[in-house]
Amino acid sequence: MLNSYRFRRYKNKLFFALCLACVIIAIVPLVSILVETVVRGASQINLHFLTANVLQGGIGPSIQGTLIIIGLTSAIGIPIGIFSGIYLAEYGNNKYASNIRVINNVLTQVPSIIVGMTAFGIIILYVTRTYSPFAGAVALSFMLIPIVARTTEESLKLVPNSVREASLALGVHKWRTTLNVVLPASKSGLVTGTLLGVARIAGETAPLLFTILGSSFFFQGFNAPMDALPLRIFLNSRMNTAEEQAAAWGAALILILIVLALNIIVRVASRGRNFRWTING
Amino acid sequence: MDKNMKMQSINLNAWFGLKQALKDVNIAIKPNAVTAIIGPSGCGKSTFIRILNRMHELIPNAKLTGQVLLDGEDIYAKDVDPVMIRRRVGMVFQKPNPFPTMSIYDNVAAGLKLTGAKKGRNLDEIVKASLERATLWDEVKDDLKKPGTSISGGQQQRLCIARAIALQPEVILMDEPCSALDPIATAKIEQLVVELKQDYTVVIVTHNMQQASRVSDFTAFMYLGSLIEFGPTRDIFESPKNPLTEKYITGEFG
Amino acid sequence: MMRRITGDKIFQIAIAAIAASALAILVANAYVLTSGSALVFDTFGLDFLTGTSWNAVEGREAFGVLPYVLGTLLTSGIALLIGVPLSLGIAIFLAEMSPKKVRVPLSYLVELLAAVPSVIYGLWGLFVLRFWSQNYIEIPLNQYLGWIPLFGGTPLGLDIFTAGLILAIMIIPTIASVSREVISAVPNSIREGAYSIGATKWETIRHWVLSYGRSGIFGAIILGLGRAVGETMAVTMVIGNATGPKAMVSSLFDQGQTLPSLIANGFIESPDPLSKSAYVGAGLVLLVMSIAINVIAYLMVTRLFKVKGGAVE
Numbered sequence: 001m002l003n004s005y006r007f008r009r010y011k012n013k014l015f016f017a018l019c020l021a022c023v024i025i026a027i028v029p030l031v032s033i034l035v036e037t038v039v040r041g042a043s044q045i046n047l048h049f050l051t052a053n054v055l056q057g058g059i060g061p062s063i064q065g066t067l068i069i070i071g072l073t074s075a076i077g078i079p080i081g082i083f084s085g086i087y088l089a090e091y092g093n094n095k096y097a098s099n100i101r102v103i104n105n106v107l108t109q110v111p112s113i114i115v116g117m118t119a120f121g122i123i124i125l126y127v128t129r130t131y132s133p134f135a136g137a138v139a140l141s142f143m144l145i146p147i148v149a150r151t152t153e154e155s156l157k158l159v160p161n162s163v164r165e166a167s168l169a170l171g172v173h174k175w176r177t178t179l180n181v182v183l184p185a186s187k188s189g190l191v192t193g194t195l196l197g198v199a200r201i202a203g204e205t206a207p208l209l210f211t212i213l214g215s216s217f218f219f220q221g222f223n224a225p226m227d228a229l230p231l232r233i234f235l236n237s238r239m240n241t242a243e244e245q246a247a248a249w250g251a252a253l254i255l256i257l258i259v260l261a262l263n264i265i266v267r268v269a270s271r272g273r274n275f276r277w278t279i280n281g
Numbered sequence: 282m283d284k285n286m287k288m289q290s291i292n293l294n295a296w297f298g299l300k301q302a303l304k305d306v307n308i309a310i311k312p313n314a315v316t317a318i319i320g321p322s323g324c325g326k327s328t329f330i331r332i333l334n335r336m337h338e339l340i341p342n343a344k345l346t347g348q349v350l351l352d353g354e355d356i357y358a359k360d361v362d363p364v365m366i367r368r369r370v371g372m373v374f375q376k377p378n379p380f381p382t383m384s385i386y387d388n389v390a391a392g393l394k395l396t397g398a399k400k401g402r403n404l405d406e407i408v409k410a411s412l413e414r415a416t417l418w419d420e421v422k423d424d425l426k427k428p429g430t431s432i433s434g435g436q437q438q439r440l441c442i443a444r445a446i447a448l449q450p451e452v453i454l455m456d457e458p459c460s461a462l463d464p465i466a467t468a469k470i471e472q473l474v475v476e477l478k479q480d481y482t483v484v485i486v487t488h489n490m491q492q493a494s495r496v497s498d499f500t501a502f503m504y505l506g507s508l509i510e511f512g513p514t515r516d517i518f519e520s521p522k523n524p525l526t527e528k529y530i531t532g533e534f535g
Numbered sequence: 536m537m538r539r540i541t542g543d544k545i546f547q548i549a550i551a552a553i554a555a556s557a558l559a560i561l562v563a564n565a566y567v568l569t570s571g572s573a574l575v576f577d578t579f580g581l582d583f584l585t586g587t588s589w590n591a592v593e594g595r596e597a598f599g600v601l602p603y604v605l606g607t608l609l610t611s612g613i614a615l616l617i618g619v620p621l622s623l624g625i626a627i628f629l630a631e632m633s634p635k636k637v638r639v640p641l642s643y644l645v646e647l648l649a650a651v652p653s654v655i656y657g658l659w660g661l662f663v664l665r666f667w668s669q670n671y672i673e674i675p676l677n678q679y680l681g682w683i684p685l686f687g688g689t690p691l692g693l694d695i696f697t698a699g700l701i702l703a704i705m706i707i708p709t710i711a712s713v714s715r716e717v718i719s720a721v722p723n724s725i726r727e728g729a730y731s732i733g734a735t736k737w738e739t740i741r742h743w744v745l746s747y748g749r750s751g752i753f754g755a756i757i758l759g760l761g762r763a764v765g766e767t768m769a770v771t772m773v774i775g776n777a778t779g780p781k782a783m784v785s786s787l788f789d790q791g792q793t794l795p796s797l798i799a800n801g802f803i804e805s806p807d808p809l810s811k812s813a814y815v816g817a818g819l820v821l822l823v824m825s826i827a828i829n830v831i832a833y834l835m836v837t838r839l840f841k842v843k844g845g846a847v848e
Contacts, residue, residue, distance in 0.1 A: 012735040016632055022624025023641060026711070029704045030648050033659045040662075080556050087554040091547050093341060103557040109825065110564060111765030113795045114818050117802065121567035121815070142560045149557065162378040166441070169336060170392040170448060171368030175546035180395055184382040203652025206767045206795070210802060230654045230768075237658055237772060245662075252655050263650045267643065364543075 034256070041253030044246055050254075054216035054227065057243060059251045061218045062232035065133075066255070068219060069212070069228055070202055072137035077144035077201075078194055084145065085152025090178050092153070101153075107146040112206040115142045120210040131213040131225040139207035144197050151193025155186040192266045199262035203255060205230035229255040284353060287312035287482040288333060288370075288452060293347035295328055295337065302328045303345075304506045310452070310499075315474060315483040317497035317514065319490055321534060324503040326486045330454050333484065334370040335363035351452075368396060371450035375457040377437035379429030379444070385412075386425040388440055392448040407447055414480075415443035416473055435466025442473065446481075453477060455485040459492065471496050490530065494518050502526045568822060571815030574808060583816055589778045589797075591810040598813035600794065600820050602782035606695065607793040607824065609784070610770060611763040613699025618706045618763075619756055625707065626714035626752075627740055642715065649708035657772030660701045665692035665773060668700055673788050688786035691775070695784055695791040698774040702766055706759035713758060717751030718744060750836050757832035764825055767795035776800055794821040 052058025084104070088097050119139030128135055159182050167177040183190070208214075213225035214235050220226070229251050236248035288310040295303035303325045310316050318326040331337040332349060335356060348355045356366045379388045389408045392398070408425075412418040417439040421432065429440060438458060445453060455474070459467040474496045477483055487493050493500055493514065500517040502509045502525075510517060510526045521527045528534060575583055575598055586599020629642050669692030680686045690696075721744050729739040745752065775790025778801075782792045792800075794817050802814040 008735050008738070012737040015737045015741075016628075019624040019628035019632060022621045023628050023645070026621055026625055026648065026704070026707050027644055029659075029664075030644060030651070032663060033651060033655065036659055036663050037655065080553055083550045084554040084556060087547075087550040091551065096551070097554070100554050100557050103561050107557060107560055109761050109765070109829070111767065111795055111821060111825065113765075113767040113798050114564060114568070114822055117571070117798065117815060117818050118564045118567045120802075121571055122563050142563075145556055145560065149554070160378075162374065162376060163380060165336070165339075165374065166378040166380065166444075167391070167395065168339065169334060169367055169372040169374075170396065170445065171364050171366075172392065172395040173364055174543045176395050178546075181380055181382075181391075185380075187382070199650065203654065205652070205654040206799060209799060213803070230652060233654045233658055234768060234772070237661055248658055252658050255652060256655055259650055259652060260647075263647065 037249065037252050037256055040246065040249035041251075044250030045253065049247070049250055053218060054232070054247075057247065059229070059232055059247060059254070061215060061227040062229045062251055063254060064218055065212070065215075065226045065228040066202065066230075066258070068133060068226065069136050069140065069208070070198060072133060073140040073144055073201060074198060076137055077141035077197075078148055080141070081145045081148025081197070082152050082190065082194075084149035086156065086178060086183070088149065088153040089156035090174075090182065104146040104149050107142070108150070112143065112204055113209075115139050116207040116210040118142065119207060124211060128223060130223045131211065132222050133212055133219070133226045134222050135211035136208050136226070136228075139211050140201045140204060143204065143207065144201050147197035147200065148194055151197065152186075152190055155189030155193060156182060158189060159185045188269065192270045195262055195266045199259050199266070202262070203230055203259050205234050209234075229258075285312075286310060286350070287352065288484075289350040290329070290332070291348040291350065293329075293332065293345065293349065295325075295332060295345040296343070297340065298342040302506055303332075306347075306503075306506075306508045308501050308508060308511055310482060310484055312482045313478050313480075314498040315478050315485060315496055316499045316501065317493035318484065318486045318501045318503060319488070319493045319529075320503035320509075321529065322488070323505070325506040326503050327456055329503070330372075330456055330484060330486050333452070333454055334372050335366050336372065338363070368448055369450055370452040370454060371445035371448060372454040372456065373438070373441050373445055373458050376461045377434055377441050379437050379440050381428070381430050383429055384426045385421050385429050385432070385440060388429040389443050389447050392444055396448070398448065408443075411443040411447040412440075414446050414477075415439045416469065417443055433466070435462050435469060438462060438466070438470060439473065442470075442477075446477075450481065452482045452484065455483065457486055457488060460488065467492075490518075502529060504529070564822075568815060568819040572812055572819045574812035575816040578809060578812075583813070584820065587780045587783050589782070589813075591806055591813075593807070596809055598810070598816070600797075600817050602777075602780070602784075603792050603794045603797045603817060604820065604824070605783060606774070606791040607764055607795075607821070609695050609787075609791070610699040610702055610774070610793055611760055613696065613787070614702035614706055614763040615756065615760060616703075617700065618703035618759060619710060621703070622707050622710035622755075622759070623714060623745075623752070625711040626718055629711070630715045630718040631736065631740055631744075642712070645711055646708050648704065653705070653766060653768040654772075656701055656705060656769040660697065660769055660773040661693070664701060665697055668692050668697040672696070677788060684785055685787055688788045690788040691790075693773055693775040693790065694788045695774065696787040698770045698791065698793070699787075701769050701773055702763045705766060705769060706762050709762055710755045710759040713755035714748075714752050717748040717755065720751070721747045753832070753836055757829065760828055760832075761825060764828065765795060765821070767799050771796040771799045794818070794824070 049058050050063065051060045053061050088101055116139055119135050123135035123138050163185055164177055164182060167181045208228055208231050212228065214231040215225040215227045232251045233248045236244045239245065286309040290306050290308050293303055293306040306329060318329060320326050328337060332345060337343050337345065349357055380391055383391060386408055389411050390404050393404065393407065409418060417436060420436060459470050471492060474483055474485060485497065497514045500514045501511040502517060504525055510521060510523045517526065518530060521530055579598060583598055583600060585601055586597060587601050588597035588599055590597045625645060629638055633641060669690055673690030673692065673696060676686045677690045725743050725747055726739050729743045770793050774792060774796050777790040777792050784791045797817055798814050805811045805814055
């Protein structure tokens with residue numbers, strides 16, 4: 001009976017039901033996270049909450065800090081990452097480039113807490129000597145650069161060689177060919193890859209723990225601690241009052257809106273194109 | 282070495298890694314004439330033509346020995362800048378490849394803009410003149426801002442010719458320019474090739490013998506990397522000296 | 536005349552130098568981890584790896600990372616135990632079973648799980664999952680199976696188990712999406728061969744498709760494991776924050792600590808160079824563990840899975 005056709009068909013249906021159940025089980029946490037964040041966080045959102053400092057019960061410094069740190073990190077990490085990617089794609093047919101590629105892949109797997117310690121050990125101990133947004137940006141750049149380098153390389157490799165040949169045959173130097181012909185041709189892939197990288201680092205907390213520490217106040221210069229949304233969520237989650245914990249949910253709502261917005265923009269912009277990025281590995 | 286020749290290959294040998302693609306090829310290209318290179322697949326004709334504008338060396342593991350003369354001077358001599366050679370020897374490829382992110386206008390102007398040659402020149406005039414020369418002007422003059430890829434295949438190929446012409450090369454190389462096109466577009470380009478020889482020297486690789494006999498003044502027949510026979514097109518097609526040539530001409534192989 | 540210009544060479548060297556940033560980052564990490572942990576290894580030697588105390592009080596300093604290595608392995612193990620079957624089920628569903636219309640939105644939803652920041656997972660874990668876990672899993676297990684040491688103790692919801700559970704959720708998108716690609720890449724001829732001898736769809740998947748893609752799926756699992764080992768914030772917020780010998784858990788429901796959570800909890804406040812060095816040492820151990828996992832996995836894939844599968848790196 002165990003091998004009868006009917007039993008096998010029944011097994012077939014059973015296992016498919018199980019697989020579907022797996023999908024549903026996985027979606028439940030996602031739905032729960034989104035629902036809880038909205039429900040618990042939305043009640044916090046008002047103008048005061050968004051603009052007051054932390055002592056006054058707001059998350060203004062956190063929002064400001066997140067924007068500042070994203071801006072600083074992007075300014076450092078995106079150009080370095082893109083040019084690294086250009087090198088790997090267009091000039092990368094040698095041992096040095098292979099090694100760099102391997103290193104970039106390894107770096108995307110380094111735990112973020114270690115990145116934080118490294119930034120602390122190098123920038124804070126030797127350069128700024130205090131907690132600093134610059135150190136935080138460097139820490140996040142350590143994470144952003146390998147991501148952007150890899151997505152840039154992959155985008156450039158998608159540009160057909162005939163385009164390069166056409167430009168070189170005209171007598172255009174290789175570097176101008178790369179910058180003026182190949183790079184524009186890969187623009188959409190570059191932008192989506194970079195946006196995904198930025199979305200990833202926008203939500204990172206561990207590298208910021210040891211570099212900008214967190215603060216109740218708005219930006220106080222490059223030699224002082226600063227706040228950021230992920231930090232605020234973490235710090236407030238450990239506090240005991242209901243107001244502070246509720247503020248954590250409010251901050252979570254803002255953060256998740258930013259991150260999801262970035263992700264959705266990327267998806268919409270790359271609709272119909274045939275690539276899949278995993279943001280992690 | 283013939284001082285009257287525009288380009289000349291002397292004892293040219295070429296390899297991809299260990300595989301030899303060209304064996305002792307000696308061909309002289311006459312100025313203001315159309316020279317066709319014919320032969321079956323794998324005979325080395327595309328390799329040869331890419332040596333003429335130093336595109337061959339862009340392939341990893343590509344090597345060559347021998348000389349290639351342009352106006353009597355070896356383009357492979359030490360200290361010669363390949364980029365400068367490519368500005369004097371232009372190329373049109375098998376599959377039309379206009380720059381995808383540029384308009385028709387920008388495609389034609391691209392060579393000038395990107396090689397710094399646009400200074401002090403009137404781009405509008407040059408673009409118009411190049412498109413006219415490529416017999417494409419009338420068809421696109423109202424649509425110059427449209428993307429270079431928005432026109433038909435045959436038009437794209439003429440756009441590529443206009444793009445090459447805009448730089449005022451001395452030689453135009455064409456690597457099977459019509460093989461991706463329909464018969465009508467092909468006919469237009471063949472006509473254009475014959476007109477172009479007034480101002481340029483043209484070398485055209487083709488697997489289509491009839492095309493070679495229609496457009497060219499001289500024909501080189503290659504086989505397995507060697508030059509089998511070279512001469513005026515009429516002679517090659519009507520009275521070939523080498524039996525291999527005759528076999529190819531009559532369609533026995535290839 | 537013809538001249539050689541070096542504009543291209545300059546550009547090439549310049550961007551090659553920029554690409555060296557990756558090397559610089561790697562060196563920075565290595566330098567900080569080794570020089571920063573030198574002090575603690577000099578002081579305690581290998582006892583640092585086997586000890587269980589964690590005491591920064593002057594005169595009674597003792598630092599040992601064994602409990603946290605254990606915590607890291609336990610939580611990651613639970614994450615794999617729960618997460619891998621779920622991920623495979625999802626991958627099979629999306630690759631083989633789902634109607635085309637549903638496939639893209641569903642896989643998008645699964646990948647969206649990866650976009651949620653870790654700290655938000657932690658927040659949710661702290662205020663929501665913790666109670667689910669406590670009330671629906673831990674307390675029943677403790678009630679009926681509490682005589683097994685693994686399920687003993689007092690389940691409070693903030694413990695090794697919940698940390699493992701949240702890690703499982705977090706690694707699902709990684710394992711599922713890579714596995715889905717691996718399964719999709721299995722050539723149709725394999726499936727057709729199975730169908731032609733009368734196998735059902737499920738049997739085809741189980742016996743042919745999965746085994747063809749097993750090295751790729753194994754690679755996906757290793758990727759997920761790597762993520763689980765390095766994950767910091769979510770774990771820190773739900774694991775209960777135990778230190779010292781208490782952190783050598785005997786039950787899944789004990790408060791525990793992983794290497795990342797230890798560092799997150801204590802690095803900033805650590806009062807003196809020796810304890811700071813201890814945290815850096817923990818970081819070094821963590822990095823070595825991550826690398827070891829990847830190396831072992833690489834060796835296993837190249838040795839065990841000799842049949843060429845549709846591997847996706």
